[in-house]
Amino acid sequence: MKILFLSLSLIGAAALVGCGKTETPAPAAPASETSAAPAPAVLPELKVAIDPTYEPFTFKTSDGKPTGFDVDIAEALCNEIKRKCVYVEQVWDSMIPGLQAKKYDVIISSMSITDDRKKVVDFTDKYYNTPSRIVVRTDTPFTDLNSLKGKSIGVLKGSTQEKYAMGDLKPVGVRVVPYEAQDQVYLDIKSGRLDGTVADSVEVTGGFLRKPEGQGYGFVGPVLNDVKYFGYGVGIALRQGETALRDELNAGIKAIRANGVYESISKKYFDFDVYGE
Amino acid sequence: MSGYYASILQGALLTVGVSLAALVFAVLLGLAGAAAKLSGRPVLVTLATVYTTLVRGVPELVLMLLIFYGGTIGLNNLLEALGSKATVDINPFAAGVLTIGFIYGAYMTETFRGAILSIPKGQMEAAWAFGMGRVRTFLRITAPQMVRYALPGFTNNWLVLIKATALISLIGLQEMTYLAKQASSATREPFTFFIFAAGLFLVYTSVSLWVLRKLERRFSMGVKRGRV
Numbered sequence: 001m002k003i004l005f006l007s008l009s010l011i012g013a014a015a016l017v018g019c020g021k022t023e024t025p026a027p028a029a030p031a032s033e034t035s036a037a038p039a040p041a042v043l044p045e046l047k048v049a050i051d052p053t054y055e056p057f058t059f060k061t062s063d064g065k066p067t068g069f070d071v072d073i074a075e076a077l078c079n080e081i082k083r084k085c086v087y088v089e090q091v092w093d094s095m096i097p098g099l100q101a102k103k104y105d106v107i108i109s110s111m112s113i114t115d116d117r118k119k120v121v122d123f124t125d126k127y128y129n130t131p132s133r134i135v136v137r138t139d140t141p142f143t144d145l146n147s148l149k150g151k152s153i154g155v156l157k158g159s160t161q162e163k164y165a166m167g168d169l170k171p172v173g174v175r176v177v178p179y180e181a182q183d184q185v186y187l188d189i190k191s192g193r194l195d196g197t198v199a200d201s202v203e204v205t206g207g208f209l210r211k212p213e214g215q216g217y218g219f220v221g222p223v224l225n226d227v228k229y230f231g232y233g234v235g236i237a238l239r240q241g242e243t244a245l246r247d248e249l250n251a252g253i254k255a256i257r258a259n260g261v262y263e264s265i266s267k268k269y270f271d272f273d274v275y276g277e
Numbered sequence: 278m279s280g281y282y283a284s285i286l287q288g289a290l291l292t293v294g295v296s297l298a299a300l301v302f303a304v305l306l307g308l309a310g311a312a313a314k315l316s317g318r319p320v321l322v323t324l325a326t327v328y329t330t331l332v333r334g335v336p337e338l339v340l341m342l343l344i345f346y347g348g349t350i351g352l353n354n355l356l357e358a359l360g361s362k363a364t365v366d367i368n369p370f371a372a373g374v375l376t377i378g379f380i381y382g383a384y385m386t387e388t389f390r391g392a393i394l395s396i397p398k399g400q401m402e403a404a405w406a407f408g409m410g411r412v413r414t415f416l417r418i419t420a421p422q423m424v425r426y427a428l429p430g431f432t433n434n435w436l437v438l439i440k441a442t443a444l445i446s447l448i449g450l451q452e453m454t455y456l457a458k459q460a461s462s463a464t465r466e467p468f469t470f471f472i473f474a475a476g477l478f479l480v481y482t483s484v485s486l487w488v489l490r491k492l493e494r495r496f497s498m499g500v501k502r503g504r505v
Contacts, residue, residue, distance in 0.1 A: 052462075052463070053458050053462040055465060059463035060463055062279070062460075063280045064284050089449070090449060091447050091449075094447045097342060098346065100350055101346045101350045102364040102365075102366075103366065207465070
């Protein structure tokens with residue numbers, strides 16, 4: 001889809017619209033980590049695209065400031081590579097075209113690294129990889145996957161979790177039921193048609209486990225992050241060929257992993273290590 | 278919580294601004310397009326026909342991506358080819374107004390063309406016979422009668438145009454639908470904010486309808502009474 005739009009836009013490049021040249025960037029979040037030494041007066045800007053509709057990773061507080069895990073990571077990285085983060089809000093559907101059009105330099109908005117996207121943009125190393133988990137009633141006896149035999153498990157159609165459930169759960173006798181939307185899975189658990197689900201651990205925590213209808217349910221089994229099913233995790237997207245910036249950011253990710261900044265950000269939002277293996 | 282409502286209200290102001298500005302542009306394009314289509318000159322007729330066929334036949338979403346992103350990418354590539362390091366940033370408000378105006382200009386062209394064709398030709402011929410020029414004939418004879426025929430179609434176009442502004446978040450403008458989406462995802466309460474945004478749209482369209490109905494009554498004064 002995005003590739004189609006891109007090639008279309010390239011064809012349409014001839015149809016130009018001349019307009020003004022100003023752009024008001026979104027208000028920057030206050031730097032969460034105050035730097036010890038006074039920074040040099042003007043740091044070069046790094047324009048960061050976010051789509052603040054993905055709580056708790058990227059969202060806006062009620063007074064309109066971008067916040068969340070992605071934003072905190074962006075601030076920490078900017079701090080590390082001596083740039084000033086300027087946030088540009090962008091709708092998800094036009095995230096990659098906006099990058100190509102140089103509206104911003106990087107996308108730090110929970111974009112998963114996939115082979116399809118790699119054809120049009122470059123990615124840094126992953127900066128997080130939320131694992132998926134199996135959720136059933138907490139009183140279900142569980143020793144290994146075989147103890148789920150005969151249970152009905154709902155999954156989101158076309159998701160990585162569906163791939164996993166079809167590959168690993170179905171062979172041991174679990175009934176796997178695909179749904180159009182994850183919240184329909186929750187509704188059917190409530191109505192008793194399902195015994196549980198396989199879902200992204202962050203999604204299922206916010207969307208189900210912390211809600212009243214999620215009472216009595218919990219994670220069982222191992223953390224699921226098999227690359228065969230679940231891919232490479234989430235990285236920072238940038239235009240192809242910007243290797244210098246990519247190397248800088250990769251070094252930055254390593255640095256904040258090593259100096260504890262990453263861990264403190266992760267703890268602020270999650271009660272587990274969001275980086276993954 | 279109330280902060281989110283305030284931001285959606287601000288987005289509503291932007292929606293009103295973009296839609297009104299786009300309407301002005303669309304009416305100008307529509308008048309020009311209708312004039313071209315009725316001019317009888319092959320070049321103008323072809324140009325206007327290509328415009329209305331193309332624009333009305335391609336989804337708005339695709340056109341917006343094409344014009345905004347295609348345009349910017351093209352400009353930047355051009356600058357790079359010329360050896361410049363600068364990058365162009367198109368103002369999203371202007372781009373939104375121009376794109377929506379450009380699209381709805383095509384619909385307006387057809388509405389105005391149909392309206393002008395509904396006026397009996399003798400009216401214009403009589404004006405010319407009295408020695409009125411083209412411009413004066415248009416202002417005094419064609420335009421006032423055209424408005425009456427065009428208003429129903431115009432009203433339709435306007436309502437669709439208002440709702441099309443929900444697409445401009447695609448090019449980076451924070452209009453109210455996008456802000457409602459942000460608020461609902463931050464709070465995980467989708468219905469609260471989407472219903473609020475839907476209500477604002479409904480208020481806006483209802484006010485528009487009321488104004489347009491007044492206009493319609495004014496421009497058909499005399500005609501309806503005469504018909505009884």
